[in-house]
Amino acid sequence: MIRMNDFTSEPDELRREELVAIEHVLRSGWFILGNEVRQFERTWAKFCSTKFCAGVGNGMEAIELGLRALDIGPGDEVITTSMTAIATVLAIIHAGASPVLADINLATALLDFASVERCLTPRTKAVLLVHLYGQVREMERWITFCKDKKIHLLEDCAQAHGAVWNRQHAGAFGTWGAFSFYPTKNLGAKGDAGALITNSEKIAERVKTLRNCGTVKRYEHSEAGLNSRLDELQAAILSTRINWLERFNWRRQDIARKYLAKIDNARIELLSPPNAEQSHVYHLFVVRCAERDRLAHFLEEQGIETLIHYPVPAHRQGCCQNLRCDPHGLPSAESHANQCLSLPCHPQLHDDDVAKVIATINQFE
Numbered sequence: 001m002i003r004m005n006d007f008t009s010e011p012d013e014l015r016r017e018e019l020v021a022i023e024h025v026l027r028s029g030w031f032i033l034g035n036e037v038r039q040f041e042r043t044w045a046k047f048c049s050t051k052f053c054a055g056v057g058n059g060m061e062a063i064e065l066g067l068r069a070l071d072i073g074p075g076d077e078v079i080t081t082s083m084t085a086i087a088t089v090l091a092i093i094h095a096g097a098s099p100v101l102a103d104i105n106l107a108t109a110l111l112d113f114a115s116v117e118r119c120l121t122p123r124t125k126a127v128l129l130v131h132l133y134g135q136v137r138e139m140e141r142w143i144t145f146c147k148d149k150k151i152h153l154l155e156d157c158a159q160a161h162g163a164v165w166n167r168q169h170a171g172a173f174g175t176w177g178a179f180s181f182y183p184t185k186n187l188g189a190k191g192d193a194g195a196l197i198t199n200s201e202k203i204a205e206r207v208k209t210l211r212n213c214g215t216v217k218r219y220e221h222s223e224a225g226l227n228s229r230l231d232e233l234q235a236a237i238l239s240t241r242i243n244w245l246e247r248f249n250w251r252r253q254d255i256a257r258k259y260l261a262k263i264d265n266a267r268i269e270l271l272s273p274p275n276a277e278q279s280h281v282y283h284l285f286v287v288r289c290a291e292r293d294r295l296a297h298f299l300e301e302q303g304i305e306t307l308i309h310y311p312v313p314a315h316r317q318g319c320c321q322n323l324r325c326d327p328h329g330l331p332s333a334e335s336h337a338n339q340c341l342s343l344p345c346h347p348q349l350h351d352d353d354v355a356k357v358i359a360t361i362n363q364f365e
């Protein structure tokens with residue numbers, strides 16, 4: 001089977017480095033919020049060219065804590081896309097604010113500008129962009145828009161580790177960028193982990209307080225925080241894997257180039273390719289097909305695993321029934337959800353696997 005992810009075939013050299021990092025933590029006798037977390041925070045902030053980073057428990061809480069650090073909560077609205085992992089929307093709800101769901105641009109599956117404009121109200125405090133599938137696009141436009149409207153530009157970078165637009169990294173364009181290091185992400189831990197990057201010391205410090213039960217110093221809790229601490233083992237593994245991130249992203253981009261050049265079937269629609277190579281790190285390679293389920297079944301029969309990101313847009317989820325949406329509706333998010341299919345695009349994929357995926361898709365009738 002050609003799988004969507006295959007960690008068992010990662011390079012032995014990486015495995016050895018991870019084992020050394022794990023042993024180092026075990027021997028240190030310190031397991032939560034210690035030197036490994038501080039080291040990882042420094043390294044990730046530097047990698048992304050921001051001044052600060054706060055490691056947290058997962059990507060969803062990175063967003064929630066980021067919003068709370070800006071005092072965005074009850075009575076405030078945050079506009080985001082309906083075509084995202086549900087965690088993006090839940091994080092806004094958990095912060096006490098109201099998500100407002102906007103539609104996507106079908107060429108890219110990213111947030112649509114006109115739709116966001118229709119969602120604005122005097123209560124809008126931020127636009128939370130999701131760099132879906134690994135793409136960072138049109139940042140100039142979003143920066144200017146948010147500046148004009150005097151609202152925060154926030155980035156959900158859970159799928160875009162290492163994506164670069166105009167020499168700037170995902171997460172460094174707005175007030176903060178939130179990352180998930182769920183194991184399958186381009187930079188993944190061996191369990192749950194997340195982080196928030198920012199150029200504001202105040203925001204980073206507030207997130208560090210909030211992630212640890214609102215602790216300012218031992219036995220002193222300034223506000224009702226979460227337990228969203230990053231542990232030393234995950235931080236040490238992430239520090240090791242940062243050194244492999246660019247290599248792995250290049251391989252993903254190489255596979256995507258082959259798919260873009262060679263998938264040739266009138267039944268398959270490709271999303272718009274990136275303007276600059278580094279601006280898409282292909283966490284996922286997504287195509288559309290009117291007969292998506294039949295295509296997925298056909299590929300599975302030929303030994304190719306696929307997944308769907310996402311079959312149900314957020315506004316159709318039970319937990320989002322009462323949320324405000326674009327008054328024009330979300331037709332593009334719905335049609336994308338009905339047709340999208342993610343193909344294997346992970347760094348360990350062999351060239352003959354890639355060739356097989358292409359040949360099989362081209363045979364689909």
Ligand SMILES: Cc1ncc(COP(=O)(O)O)c(C=O)c1O
Pocket residue numbers: 058059060061084085087088130156158159179180181182192193194
């Ligand atoms: C776009 C997006 N946002 C947020 C998250 C949430 O991250 P986590 O699972 O680490 O909470 C994910 C992860 O699935 C994601 O893909």
